[in-house]
Amino acid sequence: MNFWTRLAQWLNPPDPGPVEFKPEWAEILTANIPVYSRLPTNFQTQLHEKLTHFVAQKHFEACGDLELTDEMVLTVAGQACLLVLNHPGPPFPKLRSVLIYPSAYKATHTTVDALGIVHQQEVVRLGESSSNGTVVLAWDSVLQGAGNCFDGHNVTMHEFAHQLDQARGRADGIPFLQNPNRYARWAEMVETGHDRLERMSAAGKRTVLDKYGATNHAEYFAVATEAFFEKPRQLVRKQPELYAELKTFYQTDPAQWFTQG
Numbered sequence: 551m552n553f554w555t556r557l558a559q560w561l562n563p564p565d566p567g568p569v570e571f572k573p574e575w576a577e578i579l580t581a582n583i584p585v586y587s588r589l590p591t592n593f594q595t596q597l598h599e600k601l602t603h604f605v606a607q608k609h610f611e612a613c614g615d616l617e618l619t620d621e622m623v624l625t626v627a628g629q630a631c632l633l634v635l636n637h638p639g640p641p642f643p644k645l646r647s648v649l650i651y652p653s654a655y656k657a658t659h660t661t662v663d664a665l666g667i668v669h670q671q672e673v674v675r676l677g678e679s680s681s682n683g684t685v686v687l688a689w690d691s692v693l694q695g696a697g698n699c700f701d702g703h704n705v706t707m708h709e710f711a712h713q714l715d716q717a718r719g720r721a722d723g724i725p726f727l728q729n730p731n732r733y734a735r736w737a738e739m740v741e742t743g744h745d746r747l748e749r750m751s752a753a754g755k756r757t758v759l760d761k762y763g764a765t766n767h768a769e770y771f772a773v774a775t776e777a778f779f780e781k782p783r784q785l786v787r788k789q790p791e792l793y794a795e796l797k798t799f800y801q802t803d804p805a806q807w808f809t810q811g
């Protein structure tokens with residue numbers, strides 16, 4: 551095997567094929583992700599299908615003194631796959647590893663200033679996503695985010711929204727869109743939405759979107775994703791255009807899940 555073949559395999563590792571969906575997985579999903587029970591049956595089946603690929607393809611690792619369990623894998627993977635329920639192909643093709651810490655962890659944040667000087671700072675995080683194919687999460691925050699599916703805070707969905715964004719490279723709030731004609735409209739939506747949130751936040755006004763979305767365009771998309779899945783009825787009422795764009799992107803309509811039962 552020559553260098554180029556090995557490099558191609560490293561960049562595009564062969565798909566190991568799906569694993570079997572075990573009946574006990576449904577019990578974990580039911581217990582830890584309340585929204586799972588609200589999904590229409592055909593969506594549950596699609597979620598199971600995505601999960602069988604996700605679990606087979608991604609490397610999970612517990613960090614600190616945490617021991618990896620099926621519950622951790624399924625609670626993370628189940629929420630991540632909700633984002634790509636109706637997307638064609640394997641879930642998150644660029645993602646390789648998911649690292650799980652017991653709780654908030656310390657990470658080094660590197661920035662380069664205008665003079666080209668590198669600054670490093672220790673920060674405490676609940677999660678992060680990088681374009682090199684890694685998502686890091688704090689397990690207690692994952693559980694908390696999954697358990698309350700109405701508060702608009704979900705660290706797993708937040709970081710996996712970044713992962714979708716980063717599929718095109720650096721996170722900028724613009725993920726791959728199925729219809730290439732929509733990029734200009736999407737970019738405008740993110741810019742105006744972010745600017746509005748920034749203004750509202752500066753004025754001390756609360757909106758359906760968490761003010762953390764005012765940080766930059768990437769955070770705006772991640773925060774909007776959390777609201778789309780966890781406060782869909784509020785979002786569709788308050789910001790119908792944003793809801794409609796996200797509905798087209800995610801190819802699903804969470805507002806329907808919350809009207810059942």
Ligand SMILES: [Zn+2]
Nearest residue numbers: 708712769772
């Ligand atoms: Zn973020």
